[in-house]
Amino acid sequence: KQEVTQIPAALSVPEGENLVLNCSFTDSAIYNLQWFRQDPGKGLTSLLLIQSSQREQTSGRLNASLDKSSGRSTLYIAASQPGDSATYLCAVGKAAGNKLTFGGGTRVLVKP
Amino acid sequence: DAGITQSPRHKVTETGTPVTLRCHQTENHRYMYWYRQDPGHGLRLIHYSYGVKDTDKGEVSDGYSVSRSKTEDFLLTLESATSSQTSVYFCAISESRRDGDTQYFGPGTRLTVL
Numbered sequence: 001k002q003e004v005t006q007i008p009a010a011l012s013v014p015e016g017e018n019l020v021l022n023c024s025f026t027d028s029a030i031y032n033l034q035w036f037r038q039d040p041g042k043g044l045t046s047l048l049l050i051q052s053s054q055r056e057q058t059s060g061r062l063n064a065s066l067d068k069s070s071g072r073s074t075l076y077i078a079a080s081q082p083g084d085s086a087t088y089l090c091a092v093g094k095a096a097g098n099k100l101t102f103g104g105g106t107r108v109l110v111k112p
Numbered sequence: 113d114a115g116i117t118q119s120p121r122h123k124v125t126e127t128g129t130p131v132t133l134r135c136h137q138t139e140n141h142r143y144m145y146w147y148r149q150d151p152g153h154g155l156r157l158i159h160y161s162y163g164v165k166d167t168d169k170g171e172v173s174d175g176y177s178v179s180r181s182k183t184e185d186f187l188l189t190l191e192s193a194t195s196s197q198t199s200v201y202f203c204a205i206s207e208s209r210r211d212g213d214t215q216y217f218g219p220g221t222r223l224t225v226l
Contacts, residue, residue, distance in 0.1 A: 032212055043202060044155075044217040051212045089155070091215075097143060097162055098206045098213045099170065102155040 002027045004092050006103035014111050019077035021106050023090035028068045031095040035064055035075050038087045038105070047088075048075070080110045115139050116218035118203050124224045131190040133221050135203030143206035144186040145170075145215070146178065148199040155202070161186055193225045 003026045013019060023033070032051050036044040048057045048064045050073065056065045061078040077084055087107045091100040115138035125131050135144060145160040147170075157170030159178040167178050175197060177189045190197055203218040 034215060036217075043219045044204075046214055046216055049212045049214045091155075093213070093215075097160055097168070098215065099145070099157055099160060100147075100155075100215060101157075104154045 002030075002092055002094065002101045004090060004101050004103035006088075006090060006106050008106060009104065010107040010109075012109040012111060013080055015080060015082060017080055017110075019075075019080050019084065019108060019110075021075040021077075021088050021090075021108070023073040023075070023103055025071045025073075025092045025101075027092075028071055030068065030092045031098060032093040033064075033066055033073050034091050034093065034100065035062075035073075036089040036091065038089060040087075044089065080108075082110050082112050084108060085110050116203060116205060116216060118201075118218040118221050120221060121219065122222045124226065125193050126226050127194055128192050131193050131223065131225075133188045133201055133203075133223070135186045135188070135218060137184050137186075137205050139205075139207075140183055141205040141207055142183075144180065145204040145206070146176075146186065146188045147202045147204065147217075148172065149202060149220075150199050158188065158201075193223075195225050197223065198225045199223060 005024045035047040050066045063076045066073045087105045089105045091102045117136045119134045146158040147155045149155045156172045161167045161180040179187045201221045204215045
């Protein structure tokens with residue numbers, strides 16, 4: 001059974017600092033990996049999708065890497081802003097239906 | 113995203129009553145999913161659908177049933193609600209594109225079972 005872990009559960013950084021969020025998974029036979037953002041009381045917003053054949057994806061200040069052999073993905077957010085404060089979730093997709101297994105999330109606070 | 117709506121958005125009900133949550137999408141996506149989100153457990157898959165009348169169980173399907181009679185609607189039913197089913201329920205679709213299959217989520221339904 002796939003297990004997805006995100007450590008730390010929470011972190012606080014000053015504005016302008018780069019954010020590094022970690023995601024690890026136990027079964028390397030994944031279909032894809034997706035990063036989401038969730039604001040309090042809201043739904044999930046898709047940030048980046050990395051297919052199993054890819055090593056990284058970039059969108060603006062966001063960059064996500066994937067190392068299947070070691071079971072890890074890292075989300076980098078450059079030059080953090082207070083508006084980046086949210087919970088970030090990673091999810092690993094299984095083929096045949098793209099069923100996602102989620103990590104517990106990392107709650108991020110960017111202080112002005 | 114992807115034209116997903118959920119109804120109702122909030123519901124309070126009593127133990128033992130049946131409850132049906134509705135997910136509606138406007139873009140004819142084949143795959144639809146129901147997840148629940150709970151503190152300490154994160155998001156977990158309840159059921160999913162891969163087409164009209166085609167559904168399968170997820171990780172936490174006990175006590176839930178689903179139906180999909182039209183492409184655009186995916187219903188989640190709690191036959192006899194229990195307090196352990198108090199949760200936030202999210203519907204999602206999977207959009208297939210050349211760069212991969214991305215899941216998009218609806219706004220959620222907050223269900224309280226008293």
